[in-house]
Amino acid sequence: MNYSHVLRIRPFRDLWLGQGISQLGDAFYYIVFMFMAKKLTGSDGVVAMVGVLETLPYLLFSAYAGVAADRFDRRKVMLWSDIASGLTLLAFVGVLLVTPKPPLFLLLTVPFLLSTMRCFFMPAKSASIPAVVPKNMLQLANSLSMTTQNTMPLIGLALTGGVLTALWASSPQHFFLLCVGLNTFSFLLSAWYISRLPEILPERREVKSHAWTDFKEGVRYIRKRPDLITFIAMTTGFRLGVAPFFVAYLAANDAWFGGGPATLTWMEFSFFVGMVVAAPLMGKVRVIHPGRWFATGLFVVGLMVGLMAFSRTFPLFVVFNIVCGLAVPPADIPINTWMQKSVPDAFLGRVNSVLNMVATGAMPVGMALGGVLMPHTGPSGLFIAMGGVMMVACAGGILTPAFRNAIMEEDAEEPKVAEELVKEESGAFLH
Secondary structure, eight states, X not given: OOHHHHHTSHHHHHHHHHHHHHHHHHHHHHHHHHHHHHHHHOOHHHHHHHHHHHHHHHHHHHHHHHHHHHHSOHHHHHXXXXXXXXXXXXXXXXXXXXXXXXXXXXHHHHHHHHHHXXXXXXXXXXXXXXXXXXXXXXHHHHHHHXXXXXXXXXXXHHIIIXXXXXXXXXXXXXXXXHHHHHHHHHHHHHHHHHHTSOOOOOSSOOOOSOHHXXXXXXXXXXXXXXXXXXXXXXXXXXXXXXXXXXXXXXXXXXXXXXXOHHHHHHHHHHHHHHHHHHHHHHTTOOOSOHHHHHHHHHHHHHHHHHHGGGOOSHHHHHHHHHHHHHHHHHHHHHHHHHHHHHSOHHHHHHHHHHHHHHHHHHHHHHHHHHHHHHHHHHHHHHHHHHHHHHHHHHHHHHHOHHHHTOOOOOOOSOOHHHHHHHHHHHHHHXX
């Protein structure tokens, strides 16, 4: 089977298109608001504050986002996330029509509001995939989803380096208006595709408990699964190690490669290219022990990051970045497929939200530590420290039998929605 087979299922196709367009919007607003902050204030402190405010909602609201994905129609959760994001930006467009240079409080408030609404989209999307594709296509669907997820930053990077620069050079007075208008359109277009999905209800009885009680129930489920605890801990450790990456990239670019924007762009580009190449290949690989794949992938990434400390020639540095990118999909796709198969549908949203909340919480800690270490260690020492943290995280999986020996479930009975949709789409395709 290949991607064309899973894309014949219309609900998955609509979910995939909605995801791709929505994530392009995510990547675009993340870049644009920091760019706006720098151009309007000239302050690196304000740029950093925008970055923090774009991350903070994932820490504050991920718990409830997971509960929402396990309580309500997941289609509606994604739909309202897109609509609310689009309407928020539409209101911001109205402000920009009146004043091309928005006040500082809006530059800080709007990214926070957008991230708050976006943190509801991903748990609902991840929990929806098993409902709209058969289990024997689940790894293929995850492979396509991850390929798309990794392609969007490449497009966002291209927009940053090309379209945004051209817009700023040709029409600085209309730059922010055009960027925000384009971003608004992306969210509303995503909402249209999501609206075409069928109802995707969690497989659980009607609940009347408080949302916090629901979340604690999800945490209790995780505590009974040492394999899930290990997975969350490893992911958190990996995020802690990877968090200072941009700090290290900037320092290495300045110290070793001349400090130009072209080399910095190639650093980012080469990493994502590796992921985009490897992700489609993983859709066809039969994985028995996903925990071992995950641990091995983390080890390879950590090793390559450590070796970057000794790569003072730019082509070698790019090669290490590409290998890092190649190692991520073999780690990520099987383990996410395993989680979707092994976690009951009623808990999928909350498990995803706990994973996102804890792992995201490590990011600001890692960035702060990177900032503290850099003056003392330089880029070489920081790369070694980052790679070491990632390899230690990998050891957790190797040393935990429940995770190391976890087995990918065989494809058994299909979710009712997926079974009906495959029959429907197959018939339509044959006719």
